[in-house]
Amino acid sequence: MKVKFLNSDGRELQEFKPIENGKVGLYCCGPTVYNYAHIGNMRPYTFEDVLRRTLEYAGYEVNHVMNVTDVGHLTDDGDEGEDKMIKSAREQGMSVWDIAEFFTKAFFHDTERLNINIPHHVCKATEHIDEMISMVKTLEDKGFTYTSGGNVYFDTAKFPEYGKMAGLDKQELQHGARTVVDTNKKNPQDFVLWFTKSKFENQAMTWNSPWGVGYPGWHIECSAMSSKYLGPHFDIHCGGIDHIPVHHTNEIAQSEAANGCKWVNYWLHNEFVIMKNGKMSKSKGGFLTVQDLVDKGYDAMDYRYFLLAGHYRSQLIFTWESLDAARTAREGLLKKTAQLKAEGVPVDPRDFSEAAEKVLKDFQDHISQDLNTPRCLADIWSCLKSNDISSGEKLGLLLDMDRILGLNLAEAELKEDLSGEALDSEIEAMIQQRQEARKNKDFALSDRIRDDLLARGIQIVDSPEGPKWKKN
RNA sequence: GGCGCCGUACCCAAGCGGCUAAGGGAGUGGAUUGCAAAUCCAUCAUUCAGCGGUUCGAGUCCGCUCGGCGCCUCCA
Known part of the structure; x- marks a missing residue:
């Protein structure tokens, strides 16, 4: 079975051809675990599950990787805004680590109920800080970064292909309309790779790095972890359509800059539930x-x-x-x-x-x-x-x-005939009574009893074999 | 202001320029039932927001108008 996908990169329907015969490397953007996932959030995981099943049905061996973002991230790509994890922890009166664990569990409970297969590798951001640091180091060595105000930034001016998939190349990005401009940036598109200048007093999640104690920017985790589990060049990357202009654009820039090669062959993005x-x-x-x-x-x-x-x-x-x-x-x-x-x-x-x-x-x-x-x-x-x-x-x-x-x-199973199940004697008696009434053609009474039973949550269904009931 | 998506029956929703515009739900008619429920059968858009154009042929392509949504900030 040949499979065709609409590739966001180029926006055309393309026949899927794996890099390695018979195998597929699949990376899916996972949840940020600072709150419950809503039903709209569950759409990408359901779609990715169907994608994986389709590839497996077509005979491919799929290596399915998904991240869990359990590290705090700012509500902004510069050094502004508030850390979502910390905010949530404060509101819930829990530590950031507890918050992450609690909502990760809640997330997988939901995916299980939706019959979504668990990815082969579920990787937590906090367990891959070394890989992220190492990738930022590579970017620094290759001259794609600059340090400003204590933070390490990706210099988008050094990456000519920046914004190609999103169609941002010819577009003058309007910035500052709704957010405060990070004055440390050379260009508005530049983004933080590593933060050291945290203005949050009790930043619980910090790590040592060559640039000082701090924490990673949020785009770097997907690049670092996908490289670790799928290599520098893999087949498919999925996520919500909202990720195209910023998150995936930045991921492509830093990954291809660091690895020096094409990163992802097929990009699949799901639309929103509204x-x-x-x-x-x-x-x-x-x-x-x-x-x-x-x-x-x-x-x-x-x-x-x-x-x-x-x-x-x-x-x-x-x-x-x-x-x-x-x-x-x-x-x-x-x-x-x-x-x-x-x-x-x-x-x-x-x-x-x-x-x-x-x-x-x-x-x-x-x-x-x-x-x-x-x-x-x-x-x-x-x-x-x-x-x-x-x-x-x-x-x-x-x-x-x-x-x-x-x-x-x-x-799928035929619902067992519940009539065999024990009912309390009062209800049993009512059913008997109704049968008597029906036998006597006193339908006014029998219907009244049926209504009474319904009010008690017992629905009577007549059948050739006699009355059956089920709980409502 | 810039970028992108969409507008198909009562609702949700497919439709890669060309047989009679998928499917589900709701509704309606019938069978069955004392009546319900369930089930089964049938029925349900000469028409695809509007207008104009391209074409032998358009829901499908192009333009305009009206309307809805998303992104440009974190976001599935």
């Missing part, structure tokens, strides 16, 4: 976490389905109505899969009929065309509706397609 009135953020309200959805009675996987229903490169509008739609669709899909499982065993794709093979081919075409997951979901439904495909083939198809979509169809 609320009706715009971006999801704390200040605007609408900051929802996976846990919030669970608290409202949704399964985290409903949200995965919701994400899959939109293309990763398009803004996706979150509404409760569309999450409801995702839930209904996903539950129906699970139910149908469970029925197919009850009917028999899956047919191996190698033994597919022509009709089944066509669906599989369509699915593979769609996923390999820049991960068109909405189209893939449509393929799933057309598979289920087809009259030309046997049950065994349908099941075989679903399980095969789910290797990429990760909806856990293999685990």
Whole structure:
């Protein structure tokens, strides 16, 4: 299976060709663990999970690396603003290290609930300070840096390709519109590689360096860690679209300057999940976490389905109505899969009929065309509706397609008939009573009892085998 | 002010210039049911924000207008 991606670097659809035959080096920008991740934050990790599964499905051996930014970073690229970790620690009354650990755990709890595979290497910034220092040293030795006001800066004027991917080269960057200018910088695009001039009294996270005690600038970690785990030149780098102009632009500059070679072949960026009135953020309200959805009675996987229903490169509008739609669709899909499982065993794709093979081919075409997951979901439904495909083939198809979509169809089971489960005697009696009333055609009474039961959270469903119930 | 994205049915959302504009949800009609619920079947955009252009042919390309969003500050 040949896979095509829209490469942000050049903005065209390109067939994926690995550097090393059969292998893929994949680096994904991870979370900064100073707060809970909201559901918008979970989009890139879900998309990257589908990307990884697709590459594996296509037969590649993927080395998936993701950073965890657990070191404090300023809210600005100069020496201004406030350190997010310290701010959060102060607000929560915890140490910065505890903050990092707490929110890292919370993050992976969420990814687990979304059935996102854990990267092969999850690397913490605080455990790679030596690598970062060494890269800054290299940059200094090669003449790409200057020191000013105690901080080490990357000198973008020394790197002619600066801003190529973002299309910043011809553009006069307007700076200072919304932030205070860091007067230590020679150019507004320059960014800090190493801070020593921290104005924060109780900076908990500091390390010794050739430039004095301090801490790293936030772009350097991805460059240093990706080089360590994937080498100086690797295949794919992912992240949110917002990273293109600053973070990834700076990463490219420092990595290619330090390594002296091309850094990344394919850049894939996901768009945002937005609320009706715009971006999801704390200040605007609408900051929802996976846990919030669970608290409202949704399964985290409903949200995965919701994400899959939109293309990763398009803004996706979150509404409760569309999450409801995702839930209904996903539950129906699970139910149908469970029925197919009850009917028999899956047919191996190698033994597919022509009709089944066509669906599989369509699915593979769609996923390999820049991960068109909405189209893939449509393929799933057309598979289920087809009259030309046997049950065994349908099941075989679903399980095969789910290797990429990760909806856990293999685990789909028909809901056990709960009628066997013990109920308290009062409710048992009410159900009996209702049956009596029905037998006597006293439907007014039987319906009233049904309403009463519903009020107690017991929903009665009549069936040919008698009344069944489930908890609401 | 600069850069970029988008505007497809009630909602969400695909659509690489060319068969009848995917799919899900909601709705509607029917089957089934005492009635519900669930399920099944059917139905649901002569039309793609508006206007003009290119083309044998445009939702898809170009221009303009209107509207929405993102980025240029940390940010998925």
